[in-house]
Amino acid sequence: MRLSSRLCVVLAGSAFVITAGALAVPWYSSRMLAAGLQELALEHSKGDLRIRNLAHEAGWFNSSGALDLEWHNQCAEDSQGPTVVHLEYRARHVPDWKGLTRFDWSAAPAGEAATGVQQLLRGGKLTGTGHAGFDGTFSTEMQLPELAMVAKGETLQVTPSGGRMELGKTALRFDWVFERMALRGIGHALEAKHIALSLDLKNRTVGTGRAALDIESMSTTGVTLQGLRVSSETTERGDRLDSRVTESVRSAQLLGQNLQDLVLEAEVKGLHTASVQTLSKVFSESCGLQNATADEKLQMRTALKKLLLAGFSVGIPKLQGSGNEGGLDGNLVLTLAPAQGDEVLLASQLSSSGRIHIKGKLMQPEQKAFALSTGYVNEVPDGVQAGFEYGGGILKVSGKTLDSAMVQLGLQKLDAWIKAFLAGESLALPEEELPAVAPSEAPAGPPAAPAS
DSSP states (O other): OOOOHHHHHHHHHHHHHHHHHHHHHHHHHHHHHHHHHHHHHHHTSSSSEEEEEEEEEOOSSEEEEEEEEEEOOTTOSSOOOOEEEEEEEEEEOOOBTTBSEEEEEEEEEESGGGHHHHHHHTTOOEEEEEEEOTTSOEEEEEEEOOEEEEETTEEEEEOOEEEEEEEOSSOEEEEEEEEEEEEEETTEEEEEEEEEEEEEEEETTTTEEEEEEEEEEEEESSEEEEEEEEEEEEEEETTEEEEEEEEEEEEEEETTEEEEEEEEEEEEEEEEHHHHHHHHHHHHHTTTTTTOOHHHHHHHHHHHHHHHHHOEEEEEEEEEEEESSEEEEEEEEEEEOOOSSSSOOHHHHEEEEEEEEEEETSSOHHHHHHHHHTSSOEEETTEEEEEEEEETTEEEETTEEEOOHHHHHHHHHHHHHHHHHHTTOOOOOOSSOOOSSOGGGSOOOOOOOOOO
């Protein structure tokens, strides 16, 4: 059966459109890659991170090229040159279900400052394969060869490792795993197994997201740890930042003690985001204020004042651990309430509280007896505990109200110093010294003679 001429024209037209579209997509992908690299090189032509020597060869279905990534340390005290990484890449513009473009790349240190890294890599390179997604994200799998170096009687060995990175408009995900690392020298040794690093940033500019370092086991000449984990999480709440760092160890052996379930949490809550970003920018660009201009110093003082006026809290919400003889549990928090006016007044803004509970026989009998004799430590069925509260000029220790005149006096002196600092005045502390005892605690004078 012969097809009608009209149908033949429609089929031919459809085939032409499909073929043109199939050819146009690689062409578009190639053009977008070339333009993107040129824009990126122009954006990073100055600053701490720079892109140099971009050499891109664009093709319809395949492109290739190379570039140098340079990290310049503006605060370095020596004359060592920038850290340089030479990157070579090849792109294939035939789309698949992952995205428009697929990449193969390799990176190796270059330049005068790369001698140590080159020895560590022993001629190897960091390699990877990846793709550019339809949503603009870039993902890549990476592999690093074995690292080994001998210098000045010390040896370092790291087994081959690998990881993955995903880069979005504002987000960054990074994972890396080392199976073993060993460092040995004269009289010391360190071995760590199964080291995993993970990073999941929602906004890499602000720094919000999670990060974690896990080490299944680590051993030195005197310490053995199992299940070491260091993690952090930073979240944005309105115009405030909350951040928490947690360090934990499943078990530890040191100084003849067997310890389990060690946890230390430290947090800061309610930091004014814009002030933190300003302080970070000024400190970074001025090398920790060593090379700050008058305008940058003013920006720093203004941001610091806003940070203190807005209030925040810092503390250790969890401190705990257990051993053969007992356990430990405690917490500490210091709060700076929002200021009522336009002046920082720690004497009225500051409050704090803390508690510690020592269980079992972790405290020696003579130490326990001395602690109880002070009157500020209470005995409980499973050990001893103590705590304190301070706020509104009132200080309590283990439920007992104490004279807080010295605390108030110290805060008032600190307020005067902060006021002078924020005004750009001399940072010298007042000439007069604090009295040995607060006025309210000074001994009373002799009684007055009776009137005649």
